Amino acid sequence: MSPHVLVLGGTTEARELAAELAARPGVWVTTSLAGRVSRPGALEGDVRIGGFGGAEGLAEWLREHGVAAVVDATHPFASGITANAARAVAATGVPAVVLRRPGWRPGPGDRWHSAASLTEAAALLPALGRRVFLTTGRLGLAAFAHLTGLHFLVRSVEAPEPPLPPDTEVLLARGPFTPDGEKTVLREHRIDVLVTKDSGGGATAAKLTAARDLGLPVVVVRRPPLPEGVTAVPDVASALARLDLSPR
Missing domain, CATH: 3.40.50.720 (NAD(P)-binding Rossmann-like Domain)
Incomplete structure (x- = not known):
């Protein structure tokens, strides 16, 4: 058989x-x-x-x-x-x-902040910046919905599920991405801090390179x-x- x-x-x-x-x-x-x-x-x-x-x-x-x-x-x-x-x-x-x-590993020049969950990541944000690039996927964004003083650029393959933060802009896109393209996104949206899950792989790693090159902090949610x-x-x-x- x-x-x-x-x-x-x-x-x-x-x-x-x-x-x-x-x-x-x-x-x-x-x-x-x-x-x-x-x-x-x-x-x-x-x-x-x-x-x-x-x-x-x-x-x-x-x-x-x-x-x-x-x-x-x-x-x-x-x-x-x-x-x-x-x-x-x-x-x-x-x-x-x-x-x-x-998983990804930080290198020289990276300004990473580790978080055990999306909730913990949300708690770190007010001290790190006011304009957030949120790339954790379309689910679980309720963890950030209470953050009324921040602007969020949320990127996902498909429309994110509510509830969302009150000041949210959605960017629908699918990787792979390039460092230059990611730097353009970060600059055009005046991003202060990036949030990502430790997904690993190369398709979405370019945002980490872009954040490092621009000196931006990154909140990285650890894997379960x-x-x-x-x-x-x-x-x-x-x-x-x-x-x-x-x-x-």
Whole structure:
């Protein structure tokens, strides 16, 4: 029986992994997307959209579809999905790999302020600047909604979910971005401080270079921890090396 691999996707790495798996003779790959983006990019293999109904629902799906391995290649901040996946594979005995691109690290000239959450990031802002470039995605912006004295430029792929801060300007854009382009955004909007999640990867890292070049402070929201006992690999090649895709 051809091995069936479930990729929990939504990232560039998940797309690359699906393409690698689909190109292997005899391998059946399904990528699952949460459905938060209305127009996801093209994917190789089968695609399913929507939740499973928690850890129990995912475990049942793994059994019903004869899944031989799971790769959790979701966004580093999709902690709920990762927790459910960890419980589901523990319940079913299906081998699993967590794929997480490495986080960003500050370098010489960076003025980073670490925050454990969006709420903590919001608390830091009044002391850092009045014009904020908020690049934490379209969800969770309620953490900033009480900040009435600041102007926010909110960038996301799709329209952000309310509530939003009262003085908010929305910029819809999808990466990858360039340092020069990011510096133009920062200058034109007279940004004082940048807020980002530690997503890692190159597609959106240019804003960090731009902020460093312009001497701007950056509030970086730390990643949530992985579930206890779960470790991650940093790239597609490492994930593939962990998978046992022999016919069953």
